[in-house]
Amino acid sequence: MPTPTKGPRLGGGPAHERLMLAGLATSLFEHRRITTTEAKAKRLRPLAERMVTFAKRGDLHARRRVMTVIRDKSVVHALFTEIAPLVAERPGGYTRITKVGPRKGDNAPMAVIELVLEPYSPKVATVKEAEAATKRSAATAPAAAQSEPAAEAEAAATDAVEAAAEGDADAAVEAAAEAEGAAEKAEAEGAVDADEAKADAEVADEMAQDAVDEKAADEKA
The missing domain is CATH 3.90.1030.10 (Ribosomal protein L17)
Structure with a gap:
């Protein structure tokens, strides 16, 4: 397995x-x-x-x-x-x-x-939020600005969910892979919203896998 x-x-x-x-x-x-x-x-x-x-x-x-x-x-x-x-x-x-x-x-x-x-x-x-900001070190400041990968992950996850809902398994899998890659990039760069990006990528992966399973079931039928 x-x-x-x-x-x-x-x-x-x-x-x-x-x-x-x-x-x-x-x-x-x-x-x-x-x-x-x-x-x-x-x-x-x-x-x-x-x-x-x-x-x-x-x-x-x-x-x-x-x-x-x-x-x-x-x-x-x-x-x-x-x-x-x-x-x-x-x-x-x-x-x-x-x-x-x-x-x-x-x-x-x-x-x-x-x-x-x-x-x-x-x-x-x-x-x-203000109290938390005062506790952040100077090293976390550039990480906060590096949220572009997280935005890419969210956009790709949305595309994957939409493709899965429309039954396009191939497009869903491709978009889910893009979301996962963007989430990993956000985590590697230390973006503050990396956890949210990972959550979006997980949902996209689940929806894409569901679309693949449904497509396989239809082909067998």
């Missing part, structure tokens, strides 16, 4: 992993918070935040993208009509992971992942 490119492999294979993450995302948006293993929570976080970003856009194309992952229409409706308005002013960080005690039986590390639905205060966020 091939080794996963990022993080631990969940389930028995890539298709099983995507189904597991889709089920976890559905439960998260339905119940607002769920308890799962720490590994699953970390893998779920970028996917869930990507879905919230689509929900904040609110257009038909964004809704179709979300429904490629979340098949429950009632949950998608709640995401767009109830959750998205609550985080409309929040620029990011829509989920929070809190570690809890190990699971009884196999001692697996557990965590609670929940949606951050508290009212967003720009003033408090500005104060925190």
Whole structure:
């Protein structure tokens, strides 16, 4: 079995992993918070935040993208009509992971992942950002300006998701590879938004693999 490119492999294979993450995302948006293993929570976080970003856009194309992952229409409706308005002013960080005690039986590390639905205060966020800026050294200043690779990764990830939604597996795979390369470049350059770029690349890779699997299934049929 091939080794996963990022993080631990969940389930028995890539298709099983995507189904597991889709089920976890559905439960998260339905119940607002769920308890799962720490590994699953970390893998779920970028996917869930990507879905919230689509929900904040609110257009038909964004809704179709979300429904490629979340098949429950009632949950998608709640995401767009109830959750998205609550985080409309929040620029990011829509989920929070809190570690809890190990699971009884196999001692697996557990965590609670929940949606951050508290009212967003720009003033408090500005104060925190200013305090963090004063603690940065002069070496991090050029890294902050080197966010072009992260922007390229986000654009390529968007192209991959769009191609996957349209059923163009080859274009999705190519765009996902570009997103992954740009994310690795951002990380190598020390860009402050490298983590976000990596999250976008992971979502793009998952969507591209899903398109490849669907294409293979169609060819067999």
